[in-house]
Amino acid sequence: MADLIEIVVALVTGYVLWTVVTTLWRYNALCRKVKNFSQIGPAHWFWGHMKLDVMSDLRSVLSLPDEELYKMSHNTKWAIVWMSFIPLIQANHPDSAKAVLKLSDPKPRGRGQVYSIFNEFLGDGLVTSNGKKWERNRKLLTPAFHFDVLRPYVKIYNEAADIVLEKFARQMKETPKSTDISDVLDLATLDVILRCSLSYEGNIQRQKNHPYAAATHRIGVLIMKRMTYPWQFISWTLYMMSADGKEYKKHMDYIHGFADDLIAKRKKALAENPSLLEGKHRLDFLDILMTAKDDSGAGLTDKEIRDEVDTFMFAGHDTTFAALRWALYNFGLHPEEQDKVYREVCDVTGDRTYILWEDLGKLHKLTLFMKESMRMFPPVLSTTRLLQKPLELDGVSFPAGTCLSVGMIGLHRHPDIYPDPKVFRPERFLPENSEDRDPYAFLPFSAGPRNCIGQNFSMNEQKVMLSRIIKRFKIVLDEDHDVIPVTELTLRPKNGIKIRFEER
Numbered sequence: 001m002a003d004l005i006e007i008v009v010a011l012v013t014g015y016v017l018w019t020v021v022t023t024l025w026r027y028n029a030l031c032r033k034v035k036n037f038s039q040i041g042p043a044h045w046f047w048g049h050m051k052l053d054v055m056s057d058l059r060s061v062l063s064l065p066d067e068e069l070y071k072m073s074h075n076t077k078w079a080i081v082w083m084s085f086i087p088l089i090q091a092n093h094p095d096s097a098k099a100v101l102k103l104s105d106p107k108p109r110g111r112g113q114v115y116s117i118f119n120e121f122l123g124d125g126l127v128t129s130n131g132k133k134w135e136r137n138r139k140l141l142t143p144a145f146h147f148d149v150l151r152p153y154v155k156i157y158n159e160a161a162d163i164v165l166e167k168f169a170r171q172m173k174e175t176p177k178s179t180d181i182s183d184v185l186d187l188a189t190l191d192v193i194l195r196c197s198l199s200y201e202g203n204i205q206r207q208k209n210h211p212y213a214a215a216t217h218r219i220g221v222l223i224m225k226r227m228t229y230p231w232q233f234i235s236w237t238l239y240m241m242s243a244d245g246k247e248y249k250k251h252m253d254y255i256h257g258f259a260d261d262l263i264a265k266r267k268k269a270l271a272e273n274p275s276l277l278e279g280k281h282r283l284d285f286l287d288i289l290m291t292a293k294d295d296s297g298a299g300l301t302d303k304e305i306r307d308e309v310d311t312f313m314f315a316g317h318d319t320t321f322a323a324l325r326w327a328l329y330n331f332g333l334h335p336e337e338q339d340k341v342y343r344e345v346c347d348v349t350g351d352r353t354y355i356l357w358e359d360l361g362k363l364h365k366l367t368l369f370m371k372e373s374m375r376m377f378p379p380v381l382s383t384t385r386l387l388q389k390p391l392e393l394d395g396v397s398f399p400a401g402t403c404l405s406v407g408m409i410g411l412h413r414h415p416d417i418y419p420d421p422k423v424f425r426p427e428r429f430l431p432e433n434s435e436d437r438d439p440y441a442f443l444p445f446s447a448g449p450r451n452c453i454g455q456n457f458s459m460n461e462q463k464v465m466l467s468r469i470i471k472r473f474k475i476v477l478d479e480d481h482d483v484i485p486v487t488e489l490t491l492r493p494k495n496g497i498k499i500r501f502e503e504r
């Protein structure tokens with residue numbers, strides 16, 4: 001018996017030692033590989049880049065002098081951010097971005113890995129799931145973004161824009177110097193996604209604020225804060241013991257309860273009146289989820305439906321909200337570009353106030369403007385994959401099991417791809433100026449099999465909102481208000497953006 005115990009102890013000790021040694025060996029090999037990659041600044045020996053100001057205030061990164069940017073990007077296709085001792089390797093060139101994104105490699109969701117942190121919030125929805133489950137749901141939900149489904153949404157975007165204009169006009173009467181644009185656009189984008197995809201009529205925009213919008217805002221802040229404490233990042237239990245963890249759980253419970261309620265109401269409505277789906281040429285998002293059956297005839301479980309509802313409410317609202325805020329900011333910063341877009345909107349729409357589906361394809365200058373705005377201020381800052389096979393690129397080989405990200409800011413400001421990267425120049429996206437550019441050089445919506453399913457939805461919504469706003473108002477930035485870009489899941493302006501809306 002004693003012999004057996006000794007053997008077991010020896011085996012366990014051997015296994016533990018073997019695991020520690022191989023992990024350290026792999027870690028050391030990876031560190032040697034990445035040591036020459038460009039960095040946003042010197043890393044602290046313990047915290048790495050996590051506690052640097054640049055992580056919370058991106059102004060210094062966004063205003064790096066061109067020579068500095070050039071030095072950081074010219075000879076390398078990868079950059080590195082140290083999350084304490086964990087290197088976060090980021091593709092910052094189209095070649096490396098393509099190598100990462102065209103693979104069907106999964107998103108990393110193990111303990112302490114980037115997407116694990118979203119699991120409690122978004123469950124196993126389309127953004128976070130992998131493998132067969134992702135494949136099934138992506139196939140199931142793709143028809144919800146068909147043009148025929150998107151076309152009637154233009155009416156809803158216009159209705160939301162009506163209220164946005166009315167509120168901006170009222171706010172300007174109350175505070176003529178300038179007004180913060182955040183709450184108005186937050187509720188508008190939330191209302192749009194709820195009405196279009198989730199058949200939910202909650203009169204959201206008529207409320208002063210909404211607990212869902214407040215909860216997503218705080219969740220963004222708390223997730224980024226959690227990432228700066230490795231022990232909280234790795235352990236949900238430890239996180240739940242902190243005050244932040246408790247607050248996070250409170251918001252999450254609210255969000256999940258809201259989604260459950262919304263699903264229950266739609267189920268009830270469909271049960272009482274099945275004809276609601278009759279005559280619908282194509283089903284919208286929630287109805288697809290409710291009625292989908294797999295080959296064996298089984299539908300999605302309640303939890304699966306809720307995960308997708310949570311995912312779409314977040315992914316479909318916070319991102320477009322971010323893009324709209326940065327676009328209005330850029331209108332204010334670049335009055336001459338604003339003017340070009342204004343004249344185009346007037347030409348296309350004439351005496352009409354409402355934007356029609358047919359107008360959307362004619363708003364070329366606005367589209368160039370929106371692309372340049374998302375180049376400089378990408379609403380989503382990165383996406384990550386877990387290598388399933390070794391990857392060799394640019395003289396560096398990464399073993400299977402390495403996490404590789406694409407960093408949108410580094411990529412979109414690469415001076416070899418975008419000369420004068422800090423200059424706002426929408427003509428960069430004219431066909432004649434971009435046909436030779438690699439499609440993986442501009443990735444606000446990511447690319448490859450896991451690209452954004454909602455990009456047309458969002459582009460249409462942004463076009464309607466922006467053209468309606470700009471046709472009615474001239475946009476002037478409040479120069480006394482500091483705009484501080486921060487990473488809070490999406491790229492947000494920390495204290496909002498203040499604008500003076502002048503009636504045209």
Ligand code: HEM
Nearest residue numbers: 126127315316319320323379380383445446450452454458
């Ligand atoms: C300006 C607005 C938007 C931006 C910048 C944006 C950006 C992105 C990016 C970068 C990804 C990849 C994320 C990752 O790999 O982790 C993504 C995925 C996704 N987006 Fe968007 N998005 C926007 C709007 C929307 C809208 C309006 C919806 C829904 C109506 C939506 C739904 C999704 C979903 C479900 C995914 C996961 C797709 C998959 O993995 O199959 N997004 N988006």
